Every structure is written in C-alpha cells, then in structure tokens.
Amino acid sequence: MWRLNVGCSQALKRSVRRLPKESRFFNSYAKPLAHGKPSWKSWAPIGGLIIGSAAGASLGLFGWDIRNDEFASVTTLGELESPRYCQDKGKFDEAITKLKEILKNDPECYSISKADLDSHSDSYFGTHHATEEQRPRIVLFPHNTQDVSEILKICHEYSIPVIPFSGGTSLEGHFLPTRIGCTVMVDLSKYMNKILQLDKLDLDVEVQAGVPWEDLNDYLNEQNLLFGCDPGPGAQIGGCIANSCSGTNAYxxxxxxxxxxxxxxVLADGTIIKTKKRPRKSSAGYNLNGLLIGSEGTLAVVTEATVKCHVRPVKETVAVGSFPSVGAAAACTSRIIQEGIQLNAMELLDDNMMQIVNKSGATYKTDWVEAPTLFFKIGGRNDNIISEVVGEVKRIAEKHGCHKFEFAKDDDEKLELWEARKVALWSVINEGKAKDSNINVWTTDVAVPLSQFSKVIEATKKELKDSGLQSAIVGHAGDGNFHSFILYNxxxxxxxxxxVDNMVQRAIDAEGTCTGEHGVGIGKRKFLLEELGEAPVDLMRRLKMAMDPKRILNPDKIFKIDPEDREE
Structure with a gap:
C-alpha cells in the first residue's frame, strides 16, 4: 500500500507542476505542495483530489491496470501526448541555415530540388505511397559519422524529424515522410559509400552505411570471399541493417x-556509439547489435558497420526441379532439411512465376517448365562432392514427384539457371507495365514454420486465383519465407x-510472422500488434521513448508514437 501511496503522491506532484504558473490556484496551493513544503491550508482545497487519487491507485489492487508512467516498464500509446515538431517557419529556416553550415554550405551536400524530394519520398515498386504533401523539406548528404552527429544535434535541438535514407529499395513505406512540412532526409548513399577495411584473417570487413551490397560482394569476390546476405538489387548496408534483410543465401x-x-x-541527440569491438561472440552487456538491427531508423542512424565475410565455395552449381504442386515442392525441401543435406540455397517459384519468366524474356532460356519449381545452390570442395550432393537432391526430388531435374554443367549454365530466380520481381513488374502503364505491383512477404509452409502458400494461391488478379509467388523454401507479387490497378x-491482409493473417495464425525480411514500416503496423500483442509493442515504444524522447527519428514507423495517428 505504501508503494501505491508514493506513486499517488508522485503523480499528484507532477500534475500540479503542470498547472499554469500564473494561476492563483498554483501560487496559493499547488506551489507549496510541488516543492515539498505543504501547510494544512495547501492540502485543504485539494483533499478531495488526494482521496480520489488514493482510491484510484487502490483500484490496482483489484486488477485494474493503472500505471504510474514514470516507473512503468512499458509505454502504452494512450500515455503519450502528440509529439511537438518544429512548425515555426523562422525557427525551421534558422535550423536549415545551421545544417547547411555543417556541410560547409556546399550545394553538392544538400538538395531542395523537386526531383530529389520526390525520389526520397516514394518509389514506384513500393506498396504504400506518399501523398503530394508528404515530402522532406531538404535532403542532406553527409560525408562521415561526425557530420551525421552534428546534423542530429541541430535537429534534436529544434525538434525536427529526421529520416535516414540509403538505397531506397524498401517496400513498406519505410522512408515515407509522414510529418508534413518539417522533415529532414539524411541520405548516406552519396558520400558515405566506402569500404574502409578488410581483415581476411578474421573474415570481416568494415564499411560505411551507403555501400551497395552488390559492390561489397564484387570487392570480396576478388578475395574469394562473399557477403552472406543478398537482398533486392540496389540495397545498401545501412538499409540492410535497418530492415534486418536476408535474401536467397540466408538458408x-x-x-x-x-x-x-x-x-x-548516431543517436537522436547526436551521441555517437559503437556497439562493440570485433569479437565473433561476446557476453558483455546488452546486445546493442540486436537492438539496432531491424529498428528501421527509429532508434539511431547507422553510419558504419563491420560485417562478416564468408569463404566463397570452391565449387558451386545450380540444380532446378519442377514439381506437380507447391505442396510437393515444399515437402521436398522439408525432407532435404530433415536428412541434414547442407545446401547453399533453396528457392521456390510457383507456376505463375515461371510463366512470367518465360514471357518476359529476362533469361536466355525461355522454355522453362511452367510448374512449381525449386532452384538449388549446391557447393563443395570438388566436383565429386558436388555430384554426390546433386544425386541426393535428385533422389529426394523424384520421390516427391519431380518430373524434370537438371543441373548446370558449367559457369554459364549456372548463371543462366539462377538468373530466373534473381529477375523474378522485375519480370512481374515488366509484365504488368507491358499491359498497362498505370498498373501497380504489391510486393509483400510473410514467414511461417516449415511445417506450415505449403499449407499457407497453397491457401494464398487459391485466394489469388479466385480473385482474378495476376500474381506470382516466390519463396525462400529453406526458411519458410515467401513473397507474393500482385498486379492491380x-x-x-x-x-x-x-x-494481402488475409495472407498475413494466415501466416500469423500458423504461428508465423507478418514479415520475414521486408520489415514493418508503415504498412504492417497493425499486424505487428496482431502478431506480438500489446505488451511487447508497448515495450518497444518504451525503448523508443528512452532513446528518442522527442520522437524525431523516422516517426510513425513500426508502431504508433502519436495518439492522434488514425492510420492503421
């Protein structure tokens, strides 16, 4: 009971401190109480308030969740007031002047051109599009971490929202400027795109956030190494970290x-942190890497990272098998996993996707079997090992109804076979644009336990077929993650x-996730709540408020931070 009374007293003190300082009530009664010097005259007019507060606190004993927000472990949306961003034109212009000075007033280091503002607000392949008003006021191009720190210090001082930007390939509205008229975009791709240091002995490489992952892989390839993740074309390391990317090699x-x-x-107030040094493992303190990876720029701006390198397979081939159904293909992948056969990748393209690849002419081969198809990457130290693994995969595939199985005999065939997988999204987009220049593509993903993979895909395919919409499905069959591409006007x-809502709900009901690798952005906020429940999201909000109390970093992404936000 003492705890409740202390909480009640603390809440009362906070409340009276918020009263207008010029009010007669404050000077006569509240001020002495707020400063810890109450007399009986101070208490008398607000005795009812004390009794009411004590009664309210006591309700907590009977199951009502009445929190003292100062000491709570989580933050509900209802406990917050709307964030207050800089809307004063004079103050905003003053801040912009200071931001330009940080960048030495070099016109190459900032832009207010319509083309740049538009390209930093939306993309034609995204799912959630900005309105005409949702544009940043300026795009800044810093040179280094210190520049980013100084930029954030100014934006923090003036309460200006900041959105980090790198490759711009995200799909769920991650960099959409929701705060109209007062947002600054910090683009790390123009100057912060250097590979800083490779350590071949320790198999890691230090890079800036704006390095495209393909460029990093080209560099590592010369050292017989590779970067483990392979997200969509154009993605950069900062965005890969922010969105917790993966790709075909994740298996x-x-x-x-x-x-x-x-x-x-760089944190919201300009503080620079480095999460740890370079050990492959550590039990020293909190896992700050895990906190920032997947935070979508809402907790900090990633400026540099050290990432692991992997030894490139001495030998690698690609095998392709066609199946009578998605269920048969999924059962094949499950059996391969259960038998402990180690492959480098297992990818599924459904029959619609194979048909689109044929029609698109995006690969040299245009006579793909238009049936659910598995693509396998198989690596090893020599041809004998690879041949043995290929034989095992073929054996299992044929047990599950595979009616055509082929594998690459040389590097050219390997590239040709795998190309069908890599051009999947662009083949769908081109197919749609060829029919109607105003066509849109909705690209989304979910992930489920492997045992639920075929069930969820087949239910989704049936609904798509019944809808009459042209669509295709691509799956990372090794980890239960699949993407749906839907063309619509x-x-x-x-x-x-x-x-899409039904597809996501289906995945959640199957104990899966609303997104395996695309992230939440603005598009899947409601499903994050559906997937995790309120308490974990309230905990995320508490962490956000602790690290970014002014809520300036990529506002409104992942979960709501404003009780006035009426979007789903």
Missing part, C-alpha cells in the same frame, strides 16, 4: 542479424489489400 549464411559484427550509429487496390 546457408544467415540473415543480417547473424552477419553483423558491430555497428557505429487503382480500382483493384482495396481488393488487393484484403487479399
């Missing part, structure tokens, strides 16, 4: 969470949205 090399050694980041958006 063998892990996702971004497993491939980051350390991170250099503006009149079909609500129907498409409903299908």
């Amino acid at each position: 063998r090399y892990g996702t971004m969470k497993e491939n980051v050694v350390n991170i250099t980041a 503006n009149q079909e958006r609500s129907k498409t949205s409903k299908i």
Whole structure:
C-alpha cells in the first residue's frame, strides 16, 4: 500500500507542476505542495483530489491496470501526448541555415530540388505511397559519422524529424515522410559509400552505411570471399541493417542479424556509439547489435558497420526441379532439411512465376517448365562432392514427384539457371507495365514454420486465383519465407489489400510472422500488434521513448508514437 501511496503522491506532484504558473490556484496551493513544503491550508482545497487519487491507485489492487508512467516498464500509446515538431517557419529556416553550415554550405551536400524530394519520398515498386504533401523539406548528404552527429544535434535541438535514407529499395513505406512540412532526409548513399577495411584473417570487413551490397560482394569476390546476405538489387548496408534483410543465401549464411559484427550509429541527440569491438561472440552487456538491427531508423542512424565475410565455395552449381504442386515442392525441401543435406540455397517459384519468366524474356532460356519449381545452390570442395550432393537432391526430388531435374554443367549454365530466380520481381513488374502503364505491383512477404509452409502458400494461391488478379509467388523454401507479387490497378487496390491482409493473417495464425525480411514500416503496423500483442509493442515504444524522447527519428514507423495517428 505504501508503494501505491508514493506513486499517488508522485503523480499528484507532477500534475500540479503542470498547472499554469500564473494561476492563483498554483501560487496559493499547488506551489507549496510541488516543492515539498505543504501547510494544512495547501492540502485543504485539494483533499478531495488526494482521496480520489488514493482510491484510484487502490483500484490496482483489484486488477485494474493503472500505471504510474514514470516507473512503468512499458509505454502504452494512450500515455503519450502528440509529439511537438518544429512548425515555426523562422525557427525551421534558422535550423536549415545551421545544417547547411555543417556541410560547409556546399550545394553538392544538400538538395531542395523537386526531383530529389520526390525520389526520397516514394518509389514506384513500393506498396504504400506518399501523398503530394508528404515530402522532406531538404535532403542532406553527409560525408562521415561526425557530420551525421552534428546534423542530429541541430535537429534534436529544434525538434525536427529526421529520416535516414540509403538505397531506397524498401517496400513498406519505410522512408515515407509522414510529418508534413518539417522533415529532414539524411541520405548516406552519396558520400558515405566506402569500404574502409578488410581483415581476411578474421573474415570481416568494415564499411560505411551507403555501400551497395552488390559492390561489397564484387570487392570480396576478388578475395574469394562473399557477403552472406543478398537482398533486392540496389540495397545498401545501412538499409540492410535497418530492415534486418536476408535474401536467397540466408538458408546457408544467415540473415543480417547473424552477419553483423558491430555497428557505429548516431543517436537522436547526436551521441555517437559503437556497439562493440570485433569479437565473433561476446557476453558483455546488452546486445546493442540486436537492438539496432531491424529498428528501421527509429532508434539511431547507422553510419558504419563491420560485417562478416564468408569463404566463397570452391565449387558451386545450380540444380532446378519442377514439381506437380507447391505442396510437393515444399515437402521436398522439408525432407532435404530433415536428412541434414547442407545446401547453399533453396528457392521456390510457383507456376505463375515461371510463366512470367518465360514471357518476359529476362533469361536466355525461355522454355522453362511452367510448374512449381525449386532452384538449388549446391557447393563443395570438388566436383565429386558436388555430384554426390546433386544425386541426393535428385533422389529426394523424384520421390516427391519431380518430373524434370537438371543441373548446370558449367559457369554459364549456372548463371543462366539462377538468373530466373534473381529477375523474378522485375519480370512481374515488366509484365504488368507491358499491359498497362498505370498498373501497380504489391510486393509483400510473410514467414511461417516449415511445417506450415505449403499449407499457407497453397491457401494464398487459391485466394489469388479466385480473385482474378495476376500474381506470382516466390519463396525462400529453406526458411519458410515467401513473397507474393500482385498486379492491380487503382480500382483493384482495396481488393488487393484484403487479399494481402488475409495472407498475413494466415501466416500469423500458423504461428508465423507478418514479415520475414521486408520489415514493418508503415504498412504492417497493425499486424505487428496482431502478431506480438500489446505488451511487447508497448515495450518497444518504451525503448523508443528512452532513446528518442522527442520522437524525431523516422516517426510513425513500426508502431504508433502519436495518439492522434488514425492510420492503421
């Protein structure tokens, strides 16, 4: 009971301190109480308030969840007031002047051109699009971590929202400027795109956030190494960390969470941190890598990182098998995993996707079997090992109804076979644009336990077929993650949205996740709540408020931070 009374007293003191300082009530009664010097006259007019507060606190004993927000472990949306961002034109212009000075007033280091503001707000392949008003006021191009720190100090001082930007390939509205008229975009891709240091002995490489992952892989390839993740074309390391990317190689090399050694980041107030040094493992303190990976720029701006390198397979081939159904293909992948056969990748393209690849002409081969197809990457030290593994995969595939199985005999064939997987999204987009220049593509992903993989895909395919919308499915069959590409026009958006909602709900009901690698952004906030429940999201909000109390870093992404936010 003492605890409740202390909480009640603390809450009362906070309340009276918030009263207008010029009010007669404050000077006569509240001020002495707020400063710990109450007389009986101070208490008399507010005795009812004390009794009411004590009674309210006592309700907690009977199961009502009445929190003292100062001491709570989580923060509910209802406990917050709306964030207050800089809307004063004079103050904002003053801040912009200071931001330009940080960048030495070099016009190459900032932009207010319409083209740049537009390209930093939206993308044609994204799912959630900005309105005409949702544009940053300026795009800044810092040179280094110190520049980013100085930029954030100014934005923190003036309460200006900041959105980090690198490759701009995210799909769920991650860099959409929700705060109209007062947002600054910090683009790390223009100057912060250097590979800083490779340590071949320790198998790690230090890079800046704006390094494209393909460029990093080209560099590592010369050293017979590779970067473990392979997200969409154009993605950069900062965004890979922010969105917790993975890709086709995740089955063998892990996702971004497993491939980051350390991170250099700038917090909301400009503080620079480095999460740890370069050990492959550590039990020293909190896992700050894990906190920042997947935080989508809402907790800090990633400026540099040390990531793991992997030894490139001495030999590698690609095998392809066609199956009578998605269920048969999924059963094949499960058996391969259960038998402990180690492959470098296992990818599933459904029959619709194979048909689109044929029609698109995106690969030299245009006579793919238009059936659910598995693509396997098989590596080893020599041809004998690879041949043995290929034989084992073929054996299992044929047991599950595979009616055509082929594998690459040389490097050219290997590239040709794998190319069908890599061009999947762009083949769908090109197919849609060829029919109608106003067509849109909705790209989304979910992940489920492997035992639920075929069930969820087949239910999704049936709903898509019944809808009449053109679509295709691509799956990372080794880890239960699949993507749906749906073509639709503006009149079909609500129907498409409903299908996507059903797909995500289906995955959650199967004990899966609303997103395996795309992230939450603004598009899947409601499903994060559905997936985890309120308490874990409230904990995330508490962490956000602790690290970014002004809520300036990429506002409104992952979960709501404003009780006035009416978007789903």
